[in-house]
Amino acid sequence: MAGSTGSGASGLIDVWHQHRAYGLVLATGLACVVWLLVASKPEHNRAKTDAPSIAPAVAKSEARTQEKTTSQTNDHSITPPKVKEAQKEPRRIKGEVRRNNxxxxxxxxxxxxxxxxxxxxxxxxxxxxxxxxxxxxxxxxxxxxxxxxxxxxxxxxxxxxxxxxxxxxxxxxxxxxxxxxxxxxxxxxxxxxxxxxxxxxxxxxxxxxxxxxxxxxxxxxxxxxxxxxxxxxxxxxxxxxxxxxxxxxxxxxxxxxxxxxxxxxxxxxxxxxxxxxxxxxxxxxxxxxxxxxxxxxxxxxxxxxxxxxxxxxxxxxxxSDDEDEVDEDDGEVVFEDGSVPLRTAKRKDGSNLEDVEDLGRIMKSSRNVANGNDRAPLAVDFTTYKSATGKTPSAVKEMVSKDSPTYKSLTKQGYSIVGSHSGVKICRWTKSALRGRGSCYKYSFYGINSHQCMETTPSLSCSNKCVFCWRHGTNPVGTTWRWKVDPPELIFDGVKAGHYQKIKMMRGVPGVRAERFAEAMRIRHCALSLVGEPIFYPYINEFLSMLHAERISSFLVCNAQHPDQLAALKAVTQLYVSIDASNKESLRKIDRPLHRDFWERFQRCLDILREKRFKQRTVFRLTLVKGFNIDDEVEGYADLVERGLPCFVEIKGVTYCGTSTSAGAGLSMANVPFYEEVTEFVEALTAKLQERGLGYGIAAEHAHSCCVLIASDRFNVDGKWHTRIDYQRFFELLEERGADGDWTPEDYMGEATPEWATWGNGGFDPRDERVDRKGRKIAA
CATH class of the missing domain: 3.40.50.360 (Flavodoxin domain)
Structure with missing residues (x-):
């Protein structure tokens, strides 16, 4: 019996081995058929099968839906919509607080x-x-x-x-x-x-x-x-x-x-x-x-x-005092630090759109690295060159069209674009002054109320690509004006409307003072230094006359690359020239100018400023960057001051902020000078100027902005500095004698510089409260 049983089992195993392939296929087929039958079962039947406990609720829901539809039909004589099928799952109620809508x-x-x-x-x-x-x-x-x-x-x-x-x-x-x-x-x-x-x-x-x-x-x-x-x-x-x-x-x-x-x-x-x-x-x-x-x-x-x-x-x-983003202003030059050397934008076709001013660096970057040459290459404005056919494009394009990456980038940064080439942006010092947290250095030095100051430009284009520029490298560049020109009336009305709109947006911000908010709705000053090159705009004098007609003072900043336009410029309240280096090589490395004769243009602008010093207030603005333009350059800066003889010299340390497109230039937090280093430089430069008998002294400071003012002795009266401006008198002179009239900066020199703003006293307005980035008061 045992042998017979063993023989039978062995026979079954032999049969399985002979036909197992067919058996597996048959089993798989049956499983597929069963799955298809289940999948093709109607939704509501499967719901009843799978969840019998909710069937009464579903039935009631269907009845209520049908009753409601019938009622609507009787009341409004409309064709009832198709009754929806029952829910797939029971309704889930989550344990969370309902918000008030x-x-x-x-x-x-x-x-x-x-x-x-x-x-x-x-x-x-x-x-x-x-x-x-x-x-x-x-x-x-x-x-x-x-x-x-x-x-x-x-x-x-x-x-x-x-x-x-x-x-x-x-x-x-x-x-x-x-x-x-x-x-x-x-x-x-x-x-x-x-x-x-x-x-x-x-x-x-x-x-x-x-x-x-x-x-x-x-x-x-x-x-x-x-x-x-x-x-x-x-x-x-x-x-x-x-x-x-x-x-x-x-x-x-x-x-x-x-x-x-x-x-x-x-x-x-x-x-x-x-x-x-x-x-x-x-x-x-x-x-x-x-x-x-x-x-x-x-x-x-x-x-x-x-x-x-x-x-x-x-x-x-x-x-509420923790700002979502960092805002910059014309007086606080900032650079960024990051690992991406070149910012690129994507075209719709997926290709990269490079900044025009960086093409020279792209072509030379590999060669410079290979040769160990860390000098910044000369930027070239290829857009003004003729095409390969020898023909220049005839169509006049907009500088910043609304469908361009530049427009999107600038508006994302908070700019309001006016027309096709102008812009306006609210300054962070305006926000600060509205809340009684301090004004910018222009208030300490010149008496400008930051909450009544509009920061704008009639030209977003620039002829430099400075390594420390805080405009994020998004504005267009060029050596000549090749774009559509908007009328000055359009720009003037547009920038005012844009500025007031941004002021109104501050209405609900905690801490804004009602009296300053009311004052802010009357623009009294205009800083033409937002981005780009203001004197590049062909009708800059007409734009200035519109500002002055409404008794808005003008503070215009240029980069000393357009001497012809500078010479033709009519009276402004205060005229600035950016002096970022003391010699040709350093200027080329820092400003990365597009003009090949940039140094000659720079020197001609200094000569023009020297001629204008007895007709309007002139200012040299120096931005100090450690490792670029501080070490061993005091003597060179003294030469430039002696050549231009400006009324004032503003010296400011570069300010660090965020991430950077300038990392390719080697900038980092290490390039930001401490305030003590700035003051040492100021004292050294002042000593050099006095050794040459030029008659300059340290007049005021604004430590909060890391900024110090050197002034000509022309503005030292009876032992007191008078760096502030009598704006009322300035407009009276314009009306009496015209923009080309015979008058001097001393004719509209204001009251004495407040004691708290003078050298050695910090320069922070005692009416305001200094706070940190979280809105907490900083102890004096």
Whole structure:
């Protein structure tokens, strides 16, 4: 039996080995057939099979859908849509907090007929603030009526509310859903909150109110921004400077607290900066400034239904003061440091688009490396050369067309492009001055209010490609003007509009001072140094005359490569020439000029500046870069000063920022001089000038910008430096004697340089507060 059993098993194994291939194929085929049958099963049947527990819910859902469709058909006599198939899966409910979408709702209300209601909240221990609130209401009522007439929008009568008499939950947990504008009429409305708050150093209703705002924001049961449905809000505070002279010591501190917490609760709906006034001195003046700003905001709300485009401010002192990006200005030359030696852009066809000015470096780079030659090659403007056929292109192109990579790059950096070759950008010092955090060196030296200064250029093109240029190498270059020319009227109107638009975007930024914001809406100064070469523009004199006609001062910076245009330039408030090196080889290495006769052009410009020194204020601007133009060049710079005899010499250390397209030139953080090194250079240069009997001395400094000013003794009167400008007198001279009239820089020399700005005193405006990059105060 055992043998028989073993023989049978052996036979089965033999059969398996003989037919196993067919068996495997058959099994695989059967599995495929089963899979196909399952896959072809209807969705709803498979759902019932796989998840029988949800079948009743699905059936009910289908019944409700069918019932709703039938109802719609009966009510509107329309063809019912096809009933959708049941869900594939049961609905999942995630355990997360639902966010308030009121802000999105408000933003879509532009153009609707829903009225707007302005609520004015105030607090008062005495009758003083209540009277001021009444004054505000007297201003608001006709103001809203005028806006309503102009915009054909509906504004309900503003309402005055005492914080001591209202229920906070009705107004500060969520916006009122409707407002009573009559005995029995409940009208749905959008709401705009205004606050008029004095600051007290004793326990008052203000403390209770501020505590309520804090608790509302921190209550986990309430959305963190429950008032985001408001159109906007703004706060006006009053105080007493006799008791609290400064904001740090408590001036209007409770108004600022309310502003901060309202920013959090409204999701950054600050409509206008905090207004602050001394109740005994300048209340009426500051209130008028603030209400003018509110009028502009309400006009915008009437037209668009929203606060418009703006820079968001979180209301948190730490978060909101941490800038998202680094902004540069004409006075703070910066370079970047990185590993990519050449920035390239991609064409639509996928090929690389190289910067024209870098072609010379591309061709010579391998040879320079092989020969151990670290000198920067001479940049060549190939775009002005004739083509291989000997014919120059006849079509006049735009310098920066809207579909070009240059346009995209510049606008991404924050520039507003005007026309086809001009631009404007808000300076970081403008933002700083608006928040009382210091102005640029031009305020310390020349009395320019940074928040009233427009930085622009009528020509984005330049004839140099400086290794330390902070313009990121994106602007076009050329030795001759070969582009379409925009009329000066178009440029002038465009740059002003662009500048004001960017100022308005600062309206909601935490810390912006209402009085400075109001002042910023009147341009008083223009720095023609944004990017490119301003005197390259064929109608630069016409553009200057438009600035001066509106009493806007002009500070023009050129790079000493266009002597003919410089000689033809008419009067400007102050004329700069960039002096980046003391000799030909160093200038070629640093500025990388496109002109082959760049050194001759440079020297001719110095001679022209010497001739102009008795007709207008002239300035040499030196940018110091360690390893390039500091060591052993003091004597050479003294030669240049002796040749040009400028009224002033500004000496500034290059400033490091971010990553770089200039890494190919060998720049790094090691090339940034310390302020002590800058001052040593200044002292050495001044000593050389005095040895030659040229009559120069160190007049002022702005350590915050690493900048020092050397001035001619012409501006030292009775032992005091007078580096500031009498702008009123400058415009009077223009009107009396014309741009080519017989007058000198001394004729519009201003008052004495403030003591805090003179040499040895740092140069930081004592009215302002110096902070670090996170908005934290820097100890003196």
């Amino acid at each position: 009121a802000s999105q709702k408000v933003s879509t209300q532009a153009g609707t007929s829903q009225p707007t209601k302005v609520l004015v909240f105030y607090s008062s221990l005495t009758a003083g603030t209540e009277k001021r609130a009444g004054t505000l209401m007297q201003i608001l009522e006709p103001l809203l009526a005028a806006i309503q007439t102009e915009s054909q929008s509906t504004f309900l009568k503003p309402e005055l509310l005492n914080l001591a008499e209202i229920d906070y939950d009705e107004y500060f947990i969520s916006p009122p859903k409707s407002t009573s504008d009559g005995a029995d009429d409940q009208t749905p409305a959008n709401h705009f909150y205004l606050f008029l708050l004095p600051s007290y150093n004793i326990d008052t209703i203000n403390d209770t109110f501020i505590e309520h705002l804090k608790e509302t924001h921190n209550d986990f049961r309430i959305d963190t921004a429950p008032l985001s449905g408001l159109i906007g809000y703004s706060v006006f505070g009053t105080g007493d400077r006799e008791g609290w002279p400064t904001e740090d010591e408590g001036f209007c501190f409770q108004a600022k607290e309310v502003d901060k917490w309202m920013a959090k609760l409204t999701g950054r709906k600050r409509a206008y900066p905090v207004g602050m006034a001394d109740a005994k001195q300048d209340f009426q003046e500051r209130l008028e400034e603030w209400t003018d700003g509110i009028k502009g905001v309400l006009n915008l709300v009437a037209r668009t239904g929203s606060l418009g485009e703006g820079v968001p401010g979180s209301g948190d002192a730490m978060e």
